Amino acid sequence: MGDLLLCGDAVVRSADALLRANGGRAALLRMPAPAVAGNDAEQLGLTAPQFQDAELSPVLFQRAESATTLLVSASAVMAVVGSLKFNSAEVLFETAAGVVIDEVLYAIVSSVASVWDGEPYSYCLTLRAPDR
């Protein structure tokens, strides 16, 4: 058997292809605008920050009784990390107000990166549905 040699970039592209082939879709990462320095009104809950939505695609959304998860392409995540000037995907997910899927805002409970050769190729987000 020949040696399997995959660089990180190829794995990322493979992951994207698999996500698309398995019904990949788009989701919106809802990001709050930066806080206003020294703004008591925000800290007292009198005013809400502006929000902007960044598209994540391709993603796979799975909602089960035990857990709701979103498998996200690392390339999509890195594009948002770069455009919004975040240090890392982890900080991005911690800062986000949630993920909008079918017009429902899910809170992000945790994020786990799948890594090949030191480079993430997908992120699995555990989501929490809003209380109804």
Place this chain on the structure above:
Amino acid sequence: MAVSRLEASGGEVQNAKDTFYELLRSRIAAGNPERTIVVRGQTRPGVLVEENELVTTATLPDCFRLRWTAAGVDTANALPLVALGCEILYETAGSAGNGGMDRGRALAAMDAELTAAINASPQFAAKQNYAGLASGGGVVAMNTNVWWGNVVFGAAVVKSDRVARTATVTVMSYEEAGEL
């Protein structure tokens, strides 16, 4: 004595809640200026009110998180007397430089900061109405005070790599005309 229960999240007692938060935040910042957090890109003193923030900031370590709980109103007086329960939650993993082995000391330092901020005299402040800030206005001083008791500490709880504690304090104020 006529005592009724209020939902703590309602707007009826908001001025007392806001005044206590502002005062606690300024005292914590004065006691330890390095007790800061970064929320949505801005550095600020390490005190927040959970119900005023996005849920994503709910478990920030090394800061004091205020959670308003029960509220009771004694309507037997000329002015209704409101007693608000306030939980103050905090947790720390210690410092990375020490491998987290100083988390007990870090928690003790937060205990001391909280004690100094809440138990220090005076344990009252003039009640303020901050509602005007929403429309670019100013803060309006009210005619009555907000006052509070000493802080009561709960047991330390181990949460994975963090140690956490919940302290409680009761905050009281008279509700002025138009507040209820």
